[in-house]
Amino acid sequence: MLRGIFLFLPFVVLGGGLYSELAGVLDDCFCDVESIDVFNNFKLYPRVKRLTEKDYFRYYRMNLKRPCPFWPDDGHCSIKDCHVEPCPESKIPVGIKSGNYNKYSPAVDPAPDTAECEQVKELGAINSTLSNRSKQAFADWARHDDAQDHFCELDDETSPDSEYVDLLLNPERFTGYKGPSAWRVWNSIYEENCFKPRSVYRPLNPLVPSRGDDDGESFYTWLEGLCLEKRVFYRLISGLHSSINIHLCAEYLLDEGWDRSVWGPNVQEFRQRFDTAETKGEGTRRLKNLYFLYLIELRALYKVAPYFERAFVNLYTGNLQEDAATKELLLQVFGEIRAFPMHFDEKSMFAGHKIEAKILKEEFRLHFKNISRIMDCVGCSKCRLWGKLQTQGLGTALKILFSEKEIQNLPEHSPSQGFQLTRQEIVALLNGFARLSTSIHQLHLFRLMLKDNR
Numbered sequence: 125m126l127r128g129i130f131l132f133l134p135f136v137v138l139g140g141g142l143y144s145e146l147a148g149v150l151d152d153c154f155c156d157v158e159s160i161d162v163f164n165n166f167k168l169y170p171r172v173k174r175l176t177e178k179d180y181f182r183y184y185r186m187n188l189k190r191p192c193p194f195w196p197d198d199g200h201c202s203i204k205d206c207h208v209e210p211c212p213e214s215k216i217p218v219g220i221k222s223g224n225y226n227k228y229s230p231a232v233d234p235a236p237d238t239a240e241c242e243q244v245k246e247l248g249a250i251n252s253t254l255s256n257r258s259k260q261a262f263a264d265w266a267r268h269d270d271a272q273d274h275f276c277e278l279d280d281e282t283s284p285d286s287e288y289v290d291l292l293l294n295p296e297r298f299t300g301y302k303g304p305s306a307w308r309v310w311n312s313i314y315e316e317n318c319f320k321p322r323s324v325y326r327p328l329n330p331l332v333p334s335r336g337d338d339d340g341e342s343f344y345t346w347l348e349g350l351c352l353e354k355r356v357f358y359r360l361i362s363g364l365h366s367s368i369n370i371h372l373c374a375e376y377l378l379d380e381g382w383d384r385s386v387w388g389p390n391v392q393e394f395r396q397r398f399d400t401a402e403t404k405g406e407g408t409r410r411l412k413n414l415y416f417l418y419l420i421e422l423r424a425l426y427k428v429a430p431y432f433e434r435a436f437v438n439l440y441t442g443n444l445q446e447d448a449a450t451k452e453l454l455l456q457v458f459g460e461i462r463a464f465p466m467h468f469d470e471k472s473m474f475a476g477h478k479i480e481a482k483i484l485k486e487e488f489r490l491h492f493k494n495i496s497r498i499m500d501c502v503g504c505s506k507c508r509l510w511g512k513l514q515t516q517g518l519g520t521a522l523k524i525l526f527s528e529k530e531i532q533n534l535p536e537h538s539p540s541q542g543f544q545l546t547r548q549e550i551v552a553l554l555n556g557f558a559r560l561s562t563s564i565h566q567l568h569l570f571r572l573m574l575k576d577n578r
Contacts (some may be wrong), residue, residue, distance in 0.1 A: 145400060145408045150416055152359070153464035160415055163464055164564045171457050176558045178332040178450040179217050179303075180439040182292050184551050189285040192501035193453030194312065204387070205299040205377065207502040210287040219442030220547070222290075228320065273490050276496040279512075281548060291555060292507060296368075297375030297387055301504035309355055309501055310365060317359055317491045317498075319354045320346075325404050341407060353473050353484055356420075357491065363417030364514060366410040367563040369397050373509075374566040387560050414563055417518070419468040420559045424521035425468055428553075429458040430534060431545065439550075454554075470525045485526065486548065492519060509561075517556015 149156045191197055279286060314326055327340030347355060376390035398407035439450045474481040496515045502508040530543035
């Protein structure tokens with residue numbers, strides 16, 4: 125069906141010959157660019173956009189004051205557009221503010237307060253027999269166990285430095301933050317966390333001298349020699365980087381006056397980052413990695429659908445009518461995703477010798493967790509907000525993909541003691557995917573603009 129639609133809309137999907145190389149089947153999977161374009165732009169993007177405008181998904185609690193753990197802090201960006209405006213507590217829906225989000229319906233849990241009080245009493249009785257050292261040990265073990273399936277360094281939502289942010293009022297856009305500080309963040313991500321030896325030079329790296337005639341082929345020869353899992357890791361990071369760059373090109377500061385700023389698409393900036401000639405072919409690879417990342421997160425949403433489809437799981441804000449509409453829209457999104465015929469097959473990953481696969485999976489997890497910590501080194505607060513959110517969204521997607529057995533064993537009519545998602549993870553997962561969906565939609569618009577400019 126998707127291919128049928130594509131045949132009738134060739135100019136919409138391709139948008140001119142300049143990016144004719146961005147077509148066909150993607151590496152390491154059996155899906156093609158054209159099918160993703162049609163599926164996303166005409167089926168999924170409109171629903172996902174509406175979903176992220178719902179109260180449950182627009183408010184995100186985050187600590188933007190955590191110090192950079194890897195190098196001396198550059199200090200926060202002084203550009204006014206880098207500023208993030210926190211949301212006053214009075215504006216936060218009561219269900220989110222009280223911590224009752226993602227709870228269960230009264231039919232399943234008729235007396236939650238009583239049950240929680242009894243549990244607290246029982247735990248208190250047990251703790252009274254333990255020494256302080258033992259209590260601390262149990263707390264450390266609990267944190268360690270809870271962190272085993274996390275691919276991200278999660279913010280402590282109880283920290284006094286954590287604040288709610290209205291994502292709709294703090295959109296991702298180009299703020300003017302660039303140069304050595306921004307380069308150092310991405311360079312650290314690529315050079316120290318993508319399984320790459322220093323002797324292999326990444327194409328178009330602004331922090332190393334030009335390699336002359338080397339157009340990057342030596343890098344890709346090395347990359348293709350890696351195991352699937354390490355290739356996937358690099359492509360996920362490259363795809364995330366490409367997605368963020370598309371957002372910045374699409375919401376660029378075009379004009380700044382005393383009383384207003386004008387934001388909009390910057391075609392020249394887009395060409396500089398992705399044009400085949402200007403990037404020596406690197407731009408097409410970057411964009412294909414965006415599509416690959418889209419498939420990975422799409423697959424995670426497909427896998428996690430049963431978690432949300434259980435009748436007693438509510439996306440709770442305190443407004444029952446709004447909450448019902450939000451869940452209905454989420455289920456519609458899952459319905460569209462389930463109908464997509466070309467999902468990525470994650471079973472090919474970590475499928476070798478059990479011990480080696482376990483070690484590789486843990487290495488994969490720790491590398492990605494380290495990248496989530498690097499996001500605390502971003503100097504621009506708004507860039508840090510969206511960088512952390514999208515990184516956590518991808519980390520949550522990876523957690524889902526590697527929790528298949530736990531999700532399959534979810535109880536139908538009661539809360540799970542195994543697989544769980546916090547509201548922080550849920551909001552990051554859906555908003556992170558929405559950013560990828562938006563990138564592919566914006567890429568379609570850039571193609572139309574480039575076609576008109578020819």
